Amino acid sequence: MKKAVIYVNQFFGQIGGEEQAGIVPQIHEAQIGPAMQFAKELDAEVTHTIICGDNYMSSNTEEAVGTILSMLEGKDFDIFLAGPAFQAGRYTVACGTICKAVKEKFGVPAVTSMNSETPGVDMFKKDIYILKGGNIASKMRKDIKAMAKVANKLLKGEPVGCADEEGYFARGIRRQAWRPDGKPASERMVEMLLKKLNGEAFKTELPIPKRDMVPIALAVRDLKRAKIALVNTGGIVPAGNPDRIQSASATRWGRYDISDIQALKGGEYKTIHAGFDPAAADADPNVITPVDALKALEREGVYGSLHPYFYTTVGTGTTEAEAQRMAKEMVPYFQEDHVDGVIMVST
Amino acid sequence: MRLEIGNFYVKDIVFGRELSLKDGTLTINKEEALKFVCEDDRITEAELYIAKPGDRIRLCPVKEAVEPRIRPDGRSIFPGYTGKLKEAGEGITYALKNCSVLVVGRHRGGFQDGVIDMSGEGQKYTYFGKLNNIVLVADTNEEFEKNEQQKKNDALRRAGHRLAEFIGACAKKLIPDDTEVFDLGAMTKRGEKIEKLPSVVYVMQLQSQMEEIGYNDLVYGWDMNHVVPTAMHPNEILDGAIVSGSFMPASSKWSTYDFQNCPNLKALYREHGKTINFLGVIMSNLNAALEQKERSALFVAQIAKSFGADGAVVAEEGYGNPDADFAGCIAALEDAGVKTVGVTNECTGRDGQSQPLVTLDEKCDAIVSCGNVSQLIELPPMETVLGELQALARDGLSGGWADDEILGPSVRTDGSVIMENNSMFCGDQVCGWSPKTMEEF
Numbered sequence: 001m002k003k004a005v006i007y008v009n010q011f012f013g014q015i016g017g018e019e020q021a022g023i024v025p026q027i028h029e030a031q032i033g034p035a036m037q038f039a040k041e042l043d044a045e046v047t048h049t050i051i052c053g054d055n056y057m058s059s060n061t062e063e064a065v066g067t068i069l070s071m072l073e074g075k076d077f078d079i080f081l082a083g084p085a086f087q088a089g090r091y092t093v094a095c096g097t098i099c100k101a102v103k104e105k106f107g108v109p110a111v112t113s114m115n116s117e118t119p120g121v122d123m124f125k126k127d128i129y130i131l132k133g134g135n136i137a138s139k140m141r142k143d144i145k146a147m148a149k150v151a152n153k154l155l156k157g158e159p160v161g162c163a164d165e166e167g168y169f170a171r172g173i174r175r176q177a178w179r180p181d182g183k184p185a186s187e188r189m190v191e192m193l194l195k196k197l198n199g200e201a202f203k204t205e206l207p208i209p210k211r212d213m214v215p216i217a218l219a220v221r222d223l224k225r226a227k228i229a230l231v232n233t234g235g236i237v238p239a240g241n242p243d244r245i246q247s248a249s250a251t252r253w254g255r256y257d258i259s260d261i262q263a264l265k266g267g268e269y270k271t272i273h274a275g276f277d278p279a280a281a282d283a284d285p286n287v288i289t290p291v292d293a294l295k296a297l298e299r300e301g302v303y304g305s306l307h308p309y310f311y312t313t314v315g316t317g318t319t320e321a322e323a324q325r326m327a328k329e330m331v332p333y334f335q336e337d338h339v340d341g342v343i344m345v346s347t
Numbered sequence: 348m349r350l351e352i353g354n355f356y357v358k359d360i361v362f363g364r365e366l367s368l369k370d371g372t373l374t375i376n377k378e379e380a381l382k383f384v385c386e387d388d389r390i391t392e393a394e395l396y397i398a399k400p401g402d403r404i405r406l407c408p409v410k411e412a413v414e415p416r417i418r419p420d421g422r423s424i425f426p427g428y429t430g431k432l433k434e435a436g437e438g439i440t441y442a443l444k445n446c447s448v449l450v451v452g453r454h455r456g457g458f459q460d461g462v463i464d465m466s467g468e469g470q471k472y473t474y475f476g477k478l479n480n481i482v483l484v485a486d487t488n489e490e491f492e493k494n495e496q497q498k499k500n501d502a503l504r505r506a507g508h509r510l511a512e513f514i515g516a517c518a519k520k521l522i523p524d525d526t527e528v529f530d531l532g533a534m535t536k537r538g539e540k541i542e543k544l545p546s547v548v549y550v551m552q553l554q555s556q557m558e559e560i561g562y563n564d565l566v567y568g569w570d571m572n573h574v575v576p577t578a579m580h581p582n583e584i585l586d587g588a589i590v591s592g593s594f595m596p597a598s599s600k601w602s603t604y605d606f607q608n609c610p611n612l613k614a615l616y617r618e619h620g621k622t623i624n625f626l627g628v629i630m631s632n633l634n635a636a637l638e639q640k641e642r643s644a645l646f647v648a649q650i651a652k653s654f655g656a657d658g659a660v661v662a663e664e665g666y667g668n669p670d671a672d673f674a675g676c677i678a679a680l681e682d683a684g685v686k687t688v689g690v691t692n693e694c695t696g697r698d699g700q701s702q703p704l705v706t707l708d709e710k711c712d713a714i715v716s717c718g719n720v721s722q723l724i725e726l727p728p729m730e731t732v733l734g735e736l737q738a739l740a741r742d743g744l745s746g747g748w749a750d751d752e753i754l755g756p757s758v759r760t761d762g763s764v765i766m767e768n769n770s771m772f773c774g775d776q777v778c779g780w781s782p783k784t785m786e787e788f
Contacts, residue, residue, distance in 0.1 A: 174699045174785050176768070176783050176785055177784060184779060185717050185779050185782075186611045186614035194618075205785060206703055
């Protein structure tokens with residue numbers, strides 16, 4: 001029989017509420033909380049339940065993930081399930097984080113469930129199967145059934161149906177399919193046209209993502225006195241990548257002191273961006289983060305002064321939601337130093 | 348304008364002594380037909396085959412598909428192309444149904460050519476897998492393009508159109524099994540009952556990206572690159588005014604057969620007088636430069652507005668660069684207050700994760716989607732190959748490759764293939780046949 005491991009938080013792991021949210025990961029050779037129902041629904045034996053506090057996972061992510069991965073080392077399991085997390089914000093991120101990490105480390109499929117209004121959805125829907133879950137814990141039975149349905153297909157190596165059919169959040173993958181009813185495009189076209197003409201609801205077969213337009217900022221009023229900051233999504237970091245920014249689908253960013261540096265030197269700085277040939281940027285990081293030119297222009301008095309740090313993340317594969325969050329985290333530093341303008345360098 | 352298409356249903360095709368159609372059996376005198384084909388002295392080698400649904404046959408490189416037809420009054424079935432310029436869409440045309448003439452290169456293929464399987468897993472990928480086909484496999488002396496990836500295929504394609512008319516002649520003096528009537532009067536004289544229904548135009552974006560003559564779709568023999576959008580009567584399209592071109596990856600193309608039978612057009616015709624007032628066709632194009640795209644969108648929107656259209660359907664014959672024409676045209680119509688539905692295919696990549704169209708616009712809120720050009724397809728070997736299968740790998744067909752580090756060559760030594768949907772001959776059927784859609788995973 002195939003084997004499954006379940007991840008739950010401190011509450012569903014029956015340890016306690018918010019006061020226990022700081023507990024470190026623990027693993028039990030038992031079926032605790034939701035794991036008991038999973039045992040009934042899955043075509044697999046639930047061998048272990050892992051429990052971790054939501055706060056511990058969110059504030060000590062690296063340690064928490066590292067501990068759990070080492071707990072699973074050497075264990076024989078075929079699938080990893082987390083949650084369901086319902087509408088609990090931190091829990092949804094925890095479930096997504098650990099599912100993604102376990103899937104990548106051990107190469108087993110991972111499945112979780114969360115409500116659509118939670119941060120975990122956009123962060124992880126491209127990486128793992130996230131079933132569209134209920135908003136409250138009373139939906140537990142239903143959510144577990146939906147998770148188990150997909151999990152059982154994965155366990156048997158059967159193809160998992162499309163997002164609409166199985167009820168998971170679309171992972172950004174679009175494939176062609178033959179309609180079971182064979183209805184030709186011409187008939188679908190007429191039906192959609194009539195509905196649109198008559199003001200009735202219709203369903204497009206190609207949803208166009210809404211464009212979130214940011215208005216262009218006003219010009220810097222007095223460049224001669226302006227303080228300018230430098231931000232890039234080209235992954236330029238000090239050689240050791242101290243903030244461990246990911247090479248793609250970044251969730252982390254860093255700021256690096258350049259107050260005493262006249263230019264970025266190859267070897268001392270490099271790119272960790274996985275989306276382009278790094279040769280040119282590694283040889284001369286200023287081609288992406290033009291510290292050399294900005295220092296020169298500062299000396300010439302073209303603009304007021306350069307903010308003493310440059311800011312880095314990686315743009316490739318990074319979700320808009322993550323990019324927005326990181327920007328919001330950077331902004332207070334600019335405000336504090338009265339930055340008037342930001343040069344945003346992409347690649 | 349009133350068009351009567353007299354249909355003759357072909358149940359079987361055989362070679363025999365005399366060209367004839369009797370009890371659903373089409374008999375072709377092969378020698379006579381080939382002699383007719385070879386009247387074009389560019390044809391250096393030609394052979395005829397029959398390929399029916401269920402046959403263990405793979406065709407490659409397929410260049411064109413034409414429905415055999417004849418006009419009893421002696422007019423050409425492709426006015427301005429195979430014969431003298433005369434009005435199409437009026438009067439009587441005879442058509443051999445469930446049947447097409449397919450043109451296949453004996454050796455060489457190109458970017459625009461495709462694959463058809465008559466049975467097995469591959470059969471469902473094209474419309475022609477379920478038709479009774481007369482297959483002309485031929486070669487030409489067009490040395491100038493022998494090693495070109497983009498081929499005009501002029502001699503071969505013309506041979507196909509001429510052969511379709513030659514074979515269609517068997518029905519000239521017969522009585523059709525049934526008759527379809529396409530009768531659509533002047534836009535301004537349809538009576539109150541029809542005029543109070545929402546009025547709709549069908550916008551066809553024909554492939555016309557090549558600047559050089561010889562590759563693009565033709566309207567009455569005229570290159571679609573050299574037109575600004577204009578109004579046409581739907582009957583003209585159903586009656587041979589449009590001849591397919593030789594550019595664009597095969598699955599996105601509309602063959603001449605597709606124009607002769609255009610399902611989107613027929614579907615709007617069926618609704619006419621019931622749910623809509625089908626005004627007619629705005630014939631547009633897909634040119635490469637931005638200004639040309641904008642000019643065409645401007646013309647389409649202007650014509651739709653001038654006609655007082657409430658709704659429109661836009662269908663594009665292509666993907667990639669033409670997506671800009673498609674999204675731009677829909678946006679221009681929506682801006683003009685015309686409620687618009689688009690019909691297209693997508694290019695989401697082999698992993699399905701790429702942006703579906705090159706240009707996206709939130710105004711394109713009602714799209715019928717007919718497939719992913721880059722979907723990988725693996726097919727087992729086929730008993731018989733008509734043409735030369737190696738063309739898929741060697742000649743730069745849009746869905747084939749000579750070799751790949753991970754996937755290996757498109758054409759394997761045992762005759763099995765791995766290819767992108769791109770090379771399925773007219774496979775995405777945006778003209779309206781498509782039973783395919785796109786799903787999110």
